Amino acid sequence: MLQGILLAISASGQDSPSKVSGQVLTPAASADTDSTRAPLILTLQDALTRAKANDPHFRAALTELGLAHQDVVQGRAQLLPNVNYNMQFIYTQGNGTPTGRFLANNGVHEYIAEGNVHQALSPGMLAEYRKTAAAEALARAKSEIATRGLVVTVVQAYYGYVVAQRKYATAQKAASESDRFLGVSQKLQNGGEVARSDVIKAQIQNQQQQRELQNAFLAMNKSRLDLAVLLFPNFEENFSVVDDLRLPDPLPSFPEVQAAGTRNNPEIRGALATLRQTDQEVKVAWTSMLPSVGLDYFYGIDANQFAVRGRNGLRNLGYAATATLQLPIWNWGAGYSKVKQADLRRQQAHVELSFAQRRLLADLRSFYDETETSRAQLESLSQTAELASDSLRLTTLRYQAGEATVLEVVDAQNTLTLARNAYDDGQVHFQVALANLQTLTGSF
Secondary structure, eight states: OTHHHHHOOBOOOSSOTTSOOOEEEOOOOOTTSOTTSOOEEEOHHHHHHHHHHHOHHHHHHHHHHHHHHHHHHHHHHHTSOEEEEEEEEEEOOOOSSTTOSOTTSSSSEEEEEEEEEEEEEOHHHHHHHHHHHHHHHHHHHHHHHHHHHHHHHHHHHHHHHHHHHHHHHHHHHHHHHHHHHHHHHHHHHHTTSSOHHHHHHHHHHHHHHHHHHHHHHHHHHHHHHHHHHHHOTTOOOOEEEEEOOBOOOOOOOHHHHHHHHHHHOHHHHHHHHHHHHHHHHHHHHHHTTSOEEEEEEEEEEEESSSSSBOTTSOBOOEEEEEEEEEOOOOOTTHHHHHHHHHHHHHHHHHHHHHHHHHHHHHHHHHHHHHHHHHHHHHHHHHHHHHHHHHHHHHHHHHHHTTSSOHHHHHHHHHHHHHHHHHHHHHHHHHHHHHHHHHHHHOOO
């Protein structure tokens, strides 16, 4: 499903945002990182695999699917004959007669050892089986919804960590640039070319960039911890991720996306499965007021001696068969009340299916527009970052030549940092928007 997501987007080097980086990003050193062991390198597909194994909500959806499948197995077994073997010894207090004190018993000693083949025949049995099959289809749709929802979560956390590391690198460059500019302004002041106020402004900018660097470091560590919670059962922190962000391929046309959503949307499949389930519930409720038949075949021993032949030489082994017809007559309206309950659930399922179909059309258009817009903005954001880099270089040269003010240089530094961060945020925005769209369509 996630081939489309794994293809997704843009990675830029910090100096040229339009370039594909594809680099491995390693975690910052910390007190609890094992420096003697190389970090585990994770791709997005690795992260998805680990999240599926460890996320409790996703595992709960799979468990529900497994339980629903076993209900189908049990429902199918109810349609087939059952075979049991019974052994029983009945002792009755004697009173000098062959049957003892209890009239209902067949003797003072009675031995029962026989096999029993039982088959129940009811109009509702097949409907019950179809109901469990519809419930399994509903559980499968819910598991698919959980899978696609988990993809969105992992994509957001994975690329959030990638971009947090990029932003930390950007903050490092900005701090380094402010250090260099502070040195330039001090040299110019010593030469009498600029006023003391320029140096003060450069010092303020340098202090601000140092604080931004600290904040970027904290944000990077937080995003790493958030990703570790998703991926590792033992809360492993010694890992790195692959920065595979790049400018994405064009999206398919909206009619193609709409067709994929109609075919592959798990919400619609779930609503249809719920409707089928409620249809079978109505049938089950109606058939509970119809006759049912039970058939039993017995073969074995039911005698006063536990032997193939009795003391009189007669054979004890034998067989018997019974047929039972149960005809409901009166239950104070409980059966018809169950029919009404089932019909109300079916009506609600019709309403939910209709709403799900309308919601799908609206969400497809909304998610597609968001994804297309975010992709279109990436090229503009990349160009803006490149222009901001050139602007800072030229403004710094103009300042050294006495043609620009310190405020222009500071503004150019801040603009470059904002432009680079905006480009990185735009890449994550596209990835998440694409993942959200593919929750409706599957991969394309």
